[in-house]
Amino acid sequence: MRRATAALAASTLAVAGIAALSLSASDPASAAPGDVAVSANFDDGQIPAGWNSDGAWTVKDGRLVGTSASGNKRITFGRHLNDFRFEATARFDKVNEATRWTAFGLDVPAGGAVPWWIATMRSGTTASNGLEFAELNKSSAWNVTNTTSAPTAAGTGRDVEVAIEVHGNQARWFFDGTQMMRTTSLVRSADGGQALVVNGATVSFDDVKVTELPANGYLRPAGTPMTVIAHRGASSAAPENTLAAQEVARKGGADFIENDVQPSKDGVPFILHDPTVDRTTDGTGAIRSLTSAELKALDAGSWFSPNFAGERLPTLAEQLADLKARGGNLLLEIKGAHTRDEVATIVKVIRDAGMTQRVFIQSFEVDALKYSRELAPELPTGLLRSGLDADPVAVAKDLGVTAYNPTGDALIADPKAIADLHAAGIAVMAWTVDSAAQWKKLDEAGVDGVITNRPAELVGWSAARQQTAPQTPAPASVTIASPVAAAVLDRSQKPVVGVVAANAEDVKVTVDGAVVEAGTALDLSLLAAGEHKVEAEATGEEGVVKASSTFTVAVTxxxxxxxxxxxxxxxxxxxxxxxxxxxxxxxxxxxxxxxxxxxxxxxxxxxxxxxxxxxxxxxxxxxxxxxxxxxxxxxxxxxxxx
Structure with a gap:
C-alpha cells in the first residue's frame, strides 16, 4: 500500500508542527504539497541561478561536482520549508579516506551562517556512523544526534540514491530507497534552506530535487517501519509515567513517549494515568485533591521495584524539559474531562518550553481536542477510541484531527478502515499492542504507529523485519573510468581498461567489439591510428545497463x-x-x-x-x-x- 500517494492528496490537513521560534500557524509555505521547489539535472552545464557556492563547485559531464581537500565546502539553494523531501543521486569520485563525507543540508541559511542541520553520508557507509543526522552549532562544533550504518558501502564511483524526508523537527534518512534512520531532534531556523556539503572528498551529484510534502508527517511512507510509541514510557521495564521510564524508552529507540496529563489541586499539570495516586505511588487520594507540593513528595517508583525507590511524579514542565535536553517527542494524552482553562494551562506549559514542534495531543475527550485546536492550532491532535466509529473518516474530519487512534484489536478486525483514513490524509496509531503476532498484522495493514509497553522490543522487531522483508533490487550501474573519455594516446602508452560497476551480476567489456578483461592493459601497437570505442555492459536484477566512451590513437x-x-x-x-x-x-x-x-x-x-x-x-x-x-x-x- 502506497500511503505516500494518499498523503499528497491531503492538502486540508491540520498543521502538524511549526518551526521553533520562527513560524506560526499563519505562516504557511507558499508551495502546496506535491509542488517541486527545486529541480536540477545540470544538463545545461551550468550551476542554477540563485545557488550560492563557496567556489569549490563546478558542473562537469552533466553533474554538479563539489571538491574539498579539507574542511567543509557547501552550496546552498532552495528556501525554507517545514515539510519536504530532499533527494539526489550522489557519487564519491575521490576521497581522502573512508571517513570523509558528503551531506545534505536540511536547514542551512543561504549565507552559510551556523547553525546547520544536515544528513551526512560517509564513503564508508557500512561503519557504525556511516550515516548521521548532525548539527554544526553556533560554536562551529558538531553535535551528532543519530548514527547508523548502511547495508552496503557507498565507496567511490558508485551512484547512491539518497532521500531525506523532513517534517518540522522529524526526519527520515533513505539510502537506495530503504529507510535507515529517523530523528526527532532537528531544531529549525526561520529561513534556512537546503544545501549540499562535501568534506575531504570530491563528490558529484545529479537529479537534485526538493518536493513539498503535506504537513502530516505522521503518515508512514511505504516501506518504512511503524512509529514506535512508548506507552507511559517503557512501562514494562520502569515505573510508568516517570522520567525513568522515559529514559529507558528513549535509550530503547522509541520515537515517541506516550504519557497522561492531569491537573493537581492547585492547577499544575502532572504526569499520571489514574485519577488517583493509589496504584503507582505510596500515597492515596485523587490527583485533583492533592497540591503540587503533596504530589512531589510521593514515591512513584518503589511500587514497581526497589531499584526505583524515590522516583517522583514529574510535572508536564519537567517532562518537557527532559525531552528537550535529552531528545524525544511526546504523545500527550489529556486524561479525563478538562475545562477550557485547564487545557489552556497545558498549552501554555508546552509553548513556554518551546516544544510545540515535538508534542502531539490525543484524548478520548472530544471537548479537550476542540479546546486544543482552538487554543493551539499548531499542535497536532489525535482522537482516541476504544473501538471503531461507524464512519471513522467523517468523525476525524469533523474534529479536524491529525490521527485517529483506536485499539489494535479493532483495527485488526477491520483493517479497511486504515486505508480509508489514509485516503483522507489521516494517520492511524493503534493502542496498546505488546505481541509480535499483532505487530505483524498491524504492520501489514499499514498502521502508522503502535503504542506499546514494550518499545525496545518493537524497535528490534521492526529492524529485523526490515532486514528480512523483500527489498526492491538496486539497479545495476556501470561507468568506464579508463581510458578516460576522449583521451588521445600514442603507441608508447599502455592504458588499463578500468570499469566501475555496482549491483551487477555480470560485466562485459569490449574494445572495437572485441571482448577484453577489465583491469588488463591495452596493447596499442596493433590498433589502427584514429578513434576506438570502449563499451561496457552490466547485467543486474533489473536488467542490462550500458556505457561507452572513445579514445584516439595518435601517430607520433x-x-x-x-x-x-x-x-x-x-x-x-x-x-x-x-x-x-x-x-x-x-x-x-x-x-x-x-x-x-x-x-x-x-x-x-x-x-x-x-x-x-x-x-x-x-x-x-x-x-x-x-x-x-x-x-x-x-x-x-x-x-x-x-
Missing part, C-alpha cells in the same frame, strides 16, 4: 619509435628503422616495413609501422626522403635502399 614520432622497438623485428631491421626515424626519413621506413613484412618484420606490426610512417611523412611533406651520400640511406647490408 615517439609512439612509432616505441612500436619499432617492440615489433619483434630482427635486431638489424630494428636498428636500421630506428636510424631512419632519428633522421626523420619516414617514407623510407614505410617502404622498408612493407618490403620486409612477414620476413624481417612480423606482418601485423609491419602494416602498422608502414601506416604510421606514411602518415608522418605526409604530415611533413618538405622533409627529404633520400640522401644519396648518407650511409643511413642504405639497407642493413650496406646496399643502396631500393
Amino acid at each position: 614520432r615517439a609512439g612509432l619509435l616505441q612500436l619499432v622497438l617492440n615489433s619483434g623485428a630482427d635486431a638489424k631491421a630494428v636498428d636500421w628503422m630506428l636510424g631512419k626515424l632519428v633522421d626523420g626519413k619516414y617514407a623510407d621506413v614505410a617502404k622498408y616495413a612493407q618490403k620486409e613484412s612477414g620476413k624481417r618484420v612480423p606482418a601485423g606490426h609491419a602494416a602498422v609501422i608502414a601506416a604510421d610512417a606514411a602518415a608522418l611523412a605526409a604530415a611533413e611533406p618538405g622533409r627529404p626522403d633520400h640522401g644519396e651520400g648518407d650511409d643511413k640511406d642504405k639497407d642493413e647490408h650496406g646496399r643502396p635502399h631500393r
Whole structure:
C-alpha cells in the first residue's frame, strides 16, 4: 500500500508542527504539497541561478561536482520549508579516506551562517556512523544526534540514491530507497534552506530535487517501519509515567513517549494515568485533591521495584524539559474531562518550553481536542477510541484531527478502515499492542504507529523485519573510468581498461567489439591510428545497463619509435628503422616495413609501422626522403635502399 500517494492528496490537513521560534500557524509555505521547489539535472552545464557556492563547485559531464581537500565546502539553494523531501543521486569520485563525507543540508541559511542541520553520508557507509543526522552549532562544533550504518558501502564511483524526508523537527534518512534512520531532534531556523556539503572528498551529484510534502508527517511512507510509541514510557521495564521510564524508552529507540496529563489541586499539570495516586505511588487520594507540593513528595517508583525507590511524579514542565535536553517527542494524552482553562494551562506549559514542534495531543475527550485546536492550532491532535466509529473518516474530519487512534484489536478486525483514513490524509496509531503476532498484522495493514509497553522490543522487531522483508533490487550501474573519455594516446602508452560497476551480476567489456578483461592493459601497437570505442555492459536484477566512451590513437614520432622497438623485428631491421626515424626519413621506413613484412618484420606490426610512417611523412611533406651520400640511406647490408 502506497500511503505516500494518499498523503499528497491531503492538502486540508491540520498543521502538524511549526518551526521553533520562527513560524506560526499563519505562516504557511507558499508551495502546496506535491509542488517541486527545486529541480536540477545540470544538463545545461551550468550551476542554477540563485545557488550560492563557496567556489569549490563546478558542473562537469552533466553533474554538479563539489571538491574539498579539507574542511567543509557547501552550496546552498532552495528556501525554507517545514515539510519536504530532499533527494539526489550522489557519487564519491575521490576521497581522502573512508571517513570523509558528503551531506545534505536540511536547514542551512543561504549565507552559510551556523547553525546547520544536515544528513551526512560517509564513503564508508557500512561503519557504525556511516550515516548521521548532525548539527554544526553556533560554536562551529558538531553535535551528532543519530548514527547508523548502511547495508552496503557507498565507496567511490558508485551512484547512491539518497532521500531525506523532513517534517518540522522529524526526519527520515533513505539510502537506495530503504529507510535507515529517523530523528526527532532537528531544531529549525526561520529561513534556512537546503544545501549540499562535501568534506575531504570530491563528490558529484545529479537529479537534485526538493518536493513539498503535506504537513502530516505522521503518515508512514511505504516501506518504512511503524512509529514506535512508548506507552507511559517503557512501562514494562520502569515505573510508568516517570522520567525513568522515559529514559529507558528513549535509550530503547522509541520515537515517541506516550504519557497522561492531569491537573493537581492547585492547577499544575502532572504526569499520571489514574485519577488517583493509589496504584503507582505510596500515597492515596485523587490527583485533583492533592497540591503540587503533596504530589512531589510521593514515591512513584518503589511500587514497581526497589531499584526505583524515590522516583517522583514529574510535572508536564519537567517532562518537557527532559525531552528537550535529552531528545524525544511526546504523545500527550489529556486524561479525563478538562475545562477550557485547564487545557489552556497545558498549552501554555508546552509553548513556554518551546516544544510545540515535538508534542502531539490525543484524548478520548472530544471537548479537550476542540479546546486544543482552538487554543493551539499548531499542535497536532489525535482522537482516541476504544473501538471503531461507524464512519471513522467523517468523525476525524469533523474534529479536524491529525490521527485517529483506536485499539489494535479493532483495527485488526477491520483493517479497511486504515486505508480509508489514509485516503483522507489521516494517520492511524493503534493502542496498546505488546505481541509480535499483532505487530505483524498491524504492520501489514499499514498502521502508522503502535503504542506499546514494550518499545525496545518493537524497535528490534521492526529492524529485523526490515532486514528480512523483500527489498526492491538496486539497479545495476556501470561507468568506464579508463581510458578516460576522449583521451588521445600514442603507441608508447599502455592504458588499463578500468570499469566501475555496482549491483551487477555480470560485466562485459569490449574494445572495437572485441571482448577484453577489465583491469588488463591495452596493447596499442596493433590498433589502427584514429578513434576506438570502449563499451561496457552490466547485467543486474533489473536488467542490462550500458556505457561507452572513445579514445584516439595518435601517430607520433615517439609512439612509432616505441612500436619499432617492440615489433619483434630482427635486431638489424630494428636498428636500421630506428636510424631512419632519428633522421626523420619516414617514407623510407614505410617502404622498408612493407618490403620486409612477414620476413624481417612480423606482418601485423609491419602494416602498422608502414601506416604510421606514411602518415608522418605526409604530415611533413618538405622533409627529404633520400640522401644519396648518407650511409643511413642504405639497407642493413650496406646496399643502396631500393
